[in-house]
Amino acid sequence: MSTSHPFLQVENLARVYPSPTGGDPVTVFDHVNFRIHKGEFVCVTGHSGCGKSTILNILAGLDAATIGNVFMDGREVAGPSLDRGVIFQSHALMPWLTVLENVSFAVKSRWPSRTKTQIRDHAMRYIELVGLKGAEHKKPSQLSGGMKQRVGIARAFSIEPKMLLMDEPFGALDALTRGVIQDELLKICAETQQTVFMITHDVDEAILLSDKIMLMSNGPHARIAEIVNNTLPRPRERSAIHKHAHYYPIRTHLVDFLVSRSKLFGGQRDAPDAPSSPSVFDPEDMVEAAPAEATVVPLPQAGKPHIHLVNA
Amino acid sequence: MKRMTLTLGQKSALLSLALFVVFLLVWQLATQPETQGLAADVDPEYAALMGGGTASSASSFPTPVQMAQTVWERLSDPFYDNGPNDKGIGIQLAYSIARVLAGFFLAAAVAIPLGFVIGNSRVFYQALDPYVQLLKPISPLAWMPLALYTIKDASASSIFVIFICSLWPMLINTAHGVANVKKEWLDVSRTLEVNPFRKAFRVILPAAAPTILAGMRISMGIAWLVIVAAEMLVGGTGIGYFVWNEWNNLSITNVLFAIFMIGVVGMVLDSLFGLLGRRVAYQE
Numbered sequence A: 001m002s003t004s005h006p007f008l009q010v011e012n013l014a015r016v017y018p019s020p021t022g023g024d025p026v027t028v029f030d031h032v033n034f035r036i037h038k039g040e041f042v043c044v045t046g047h048s049g050c051g052k053s054t055i056l057n058i059l060a061g062l063d064a065a066t067i068g069n070v071f072m073d074g075r076e077v078a079g080p081s082l083d084r085g086v087i088f089q090s091h092a093l094m095p096w097l098t099v100l101e102n103v104s105f106a107v108k109s110r111w112p113s114r115t116k117t118q119i120r121d122h123a124m125r126y127i128e129l130v131g132l133k134g135a136e137h138k139k140p141s142q143l144s145g146g147m148k149q150r151v152g153i154a155r156a157f158s159i160e161p162k163m164l165l166m167d168e169p170f171g172a173l174d175a176l177t178r179g180v181i182q183d184e185l186l187k188i189c190a191e192t193q194q195t196v197f198m199i200t201h202d203v204d205e206a207i208l209l210s211d212k213i214m215l216m217s218n219g220p221h222a223r224i225a226e227i228v229n230n231t232l233p234r235p236r237e238r239s240a241i242h243k244h245a246h247y248y249p250i251r252t253h254l255v256d257f258l259v260s261r262s263k264l265f266g267g268q269r270d271a272p273d274a275p276s277s278p279s280v281f282d283p284e285d286m287v288e289a290a291p292a293e294a295t296v297v298p299l300p301q302a303g304k305p306h307i308h309l310v311n312a
Numbered sequence B: 001m002k003r004m005t006l007t008l009g010q011k012s013a014l015l016s017l018a019l020f021v022v023f024l025l026v027w028q029l030a031t032q033p034e035t036q037g038l039a040a041d042v043d044p045e046y047a048a049l050m051g052g053g054t055a056s057s058a059s060s061f062p063t064p065v066q067m068a069q070t071v072w073e074r075l076s077d078p079f080y081d082n083g084p085n086d087k088g089i090g091i092q093l094a095y096s097i098a099r100v101l102a103g104f105f106l107a108a109a110v111a112i113p114l115g116f117v118i119g120n121s122r123v124f125y126q127a128l129d130p131y132v133q134l135l136k137p138i139s140p141l142a143w144m145p146l147a148l149y150t151i152k153d154a155s156a157s158s159i160f161v162i163f164i165c166s167l168w169p170m171l172i173n174t175a176h177g178v179a180n181v182k183k184e185w186l187d188v189s190r191t192l193e194v195n196p197f198r199k200a201f202r203v204i205l206p207a208a209a210p211t212i213l214a215g216m217r218i219s220m221g222i223a224w225l226v227i228v229a230a231e232m233l234v235g236g237t238g239i240g241y242f243v244w245n246e247w248n249n250l251s252i253t254n255v256l257f258a259i260f261m262i263g264v265v266g267m268v269l270d271s272l273f274g275l276l277g278r279r280v281a282y283q284e
C-alpha cells in the first residue's frame, strides 16, 4: 500500500434506512473503509442493491451517512461541491437546454465571473474533447444515448473537479458505443490525471479502466469484501489487454467473486457486525500464471494461495 | 395513371368546409319564411328582407344572410360610442378583455410565486391544501355580492371575480410542476453549487414551465367564461353586458353576433397560450 497521504479517505461508513414496513431498520452497508489516491481510477462492483449508488451519493455529498466520515483532501465532505464532478447514470441533462448550454451552465456555476465568450470557449473545448463538435446546438432529445452520455462527461470534466464520481455511466449503452466512449474516457483520464470513483457492473470495463477494483458483498450489511489491484500496464488497448498474463487471473477472480464469494459476507456471516478488512488480490502475487514477460518479478509470497489477507 | 391523393390537412379542411355548408343549409331551411321551399329560389326573398328585415321580425331568428350582414356592419365600425347603451363591439370586447387580463395577471402574480413556495415545501403544501380544496370548488360568481359589498365598484368587482377564478388552476399547476421537477436536475444543480436564485430561474422554472403554462391556459379559459356572466350581473360595459342588453332589446341577431365574437376571442386567447406553451415545451 502506498504510504502517501490518501486523497480520499472513507472511514467506517454505514447507511441505515428505516424499514418500510415499520420493523427493524435496514443496514444497507457498514464498516466500509477505503482510500483513493490522487490520480487513481477506482471501480466498484457488486450485486444490485448492495449500496454502491448510496456510497457514491455520500461521496458526492448528495446523501448523508448514518455512521462514518468521508474526507477529501483532508477536509470532511459535508455536502455537494464543485470539487467533485458527478456523472449520473441517467445522464441528467436539462432537456430545455442545448448541448452547449448544458455544459455552459456548469462552467458558469464554476466560474461565475467569466465572460460569455470565455464560458462558451471553455465549454466548447470539452464538447470537442468528447467528439461532439457540430452537435453543440442540438437539444438532448435529438441525441443518441451515447451522445447524451458524452455530454454528461463533458459537463463533469468541464468544471475541472478534483475528483470524478460516475454511477454506471455506460450501463444503458450498446457494446459498440460503450467501447468508443470507454476509449475516450481512458484517453481523457490519462491526459488529465483525473481521480475517479466509478460504479460498474461490467467486469471487462473495470479491467480496462481501473487501477483498483473494489468488490462489494451482498447486502444487507454489505462490505467492501475484496480489493483487486489491477496490474495491467498502461497505456491499455482494448484489443491487446487480454494478451497480458494478468488479464485472465484478474477476470476469473472478479467473476468468481460475483458468482459465488459475494454471498459469503454480510448478513450471511456469523457475526454481521464484526468489523473486517477487505482481502487484497494482486495478480503479481501469483506464480502459476508463469508470466512470459521479464517485467514480472516473482515475489516472496510465491506459491501462496491467490488471495491473502492484509490490513487495508 | 396518377391518382390525386389528398394530405390529411386537405382532407380535414374539406370536411370542415362541408360541415359549414351543411350547417348554413340547415340554418337557412330552419329560418326562411314559409313561402319558399328550395334554397335555390330564395335570392329575391333576401332582397325583400334586406329592406325591412329588422322591422318585420325584430325578435325572430335571422337567416344566414341577415346574420352575415349584421356581422359585416358591426365589424366595419367596431369602435363607435353613442352613449352607455350603444357602443361598438370593439369597445365592449376591449372592456371585457381588459378586465380579464387585469384579473388574470393579478392572479398570476400571486399564484406563481405562492405555487413555487408550496411546491418546494411539503409543510406549506400540507398546511395550505385544506384551504385550496375548500376554496377551489366555489363558483367565482358566488364571490360577487361580497366583492360588491367590500369593493363597492362594479368593474373592480368583476376583476376580483376573474382574479379568484384564475387563481386556483395556476396555483395548483405551479405547485405540481415545481414539486415534480426531476430529482436528477436538482442533484445536478446541487453538485454544481448553484445558488437558490439561479436554481429557481434556470432550473426549476424552465422545468416546471410547461405545467405552469398549462395552468395559465386553463385559468384564461375559465376567466373568459366567467367574465360574460360577471358582466351580465354587474352591467355597464363589456361583452357580457352587451349580450344582456341586446336580449332586453329582443335583438336575437345581435345576441348571436355577440356569442360568435365571444367564441372568436376565446379561441384567440386560448391559441395564444397554446403557442406560448409550445415555446416552453421540452422533450425528454
Ligand SMILES: Nc1ncnc2c1ncn2[C@@H]1O[C@H](COP(=O)(O)OP(=O)(O)OP(=O)(O)O)[C@@H](O)[C@H]1O
Pocket: A017, A018, A028, A046, A047, A048, A049, A050, A051, A052, A053, A054, A055, A219
Ligand atoms: N430511500 C430509501 N429508503 C429505503 N431504502 C433505500 C432507499 N434508497 C435505497 N435503499 C436501499 O438501499 C439499498 C442500496 O441501494 P443502492 O441504490 O445504493 O444499490 P446499488 O448497489 O446502487 O444497486 P444497483 O446496482 O441496482 O444500482 C437497496 O437495497 C435499497 O433498497
Ligand SMILES: [Mg+2]
Pocket: A052, A053, A054, A167
Ligand atoms: Mg445503483
